[in-house]
Amino acid sequence: MLRVNDTWVRPVVFNSYFWLGKLNNTAKLYLRRSFSNIFLTLTDLTDSVIVCRTSGSSGIEGQKRKKKSALALEQIVKSLHIYFKLYNIENVKIITRMKLNRYYYCLKQELKFFGIKLIKVKISRPIALSYERGRKLRRK
Secondary structure, rough: OEOOOOOEEOOOOOOOOOOOOOOOOHHHEEEOOOOEEEEEEOOOOOOEEEEEEEOOOOOOOOOOHHOOOHHHHHHHHHHHHHHHHOOOEEEEEEEEEEOHHHHHHHHHHHHHHOEEEEEEEEEEEOOOOOOOOOOOOOOO
């Protein structure tokens, strides 16, 4: 632990066991939103977690409304930038369970600002079970 400006900070260390591809350094970025928080998890191609950041850990405190804002997402990507540099990550695949909304577009802009290409966006929505069905249609 290092002491920076009267706070304890864990130093960022390079781990060689993450696999980011042979030719182009590619990582996966999982975007998840809960009721009061935003989660960004950076993983390698075998889904080993490199780092996980939330809007609460990025320095935004207080109301739920502030934690779910686009500013919170910008702060999270800024804190992930040192990991992009450390592992030489150039390309990112985004995996999310929600529809493409303001969080996705803000994330896309921030990644473009830091020079990281967006390769693929995968929306992995859960499939309904067989016994769950929609409501009955009205007779005519």
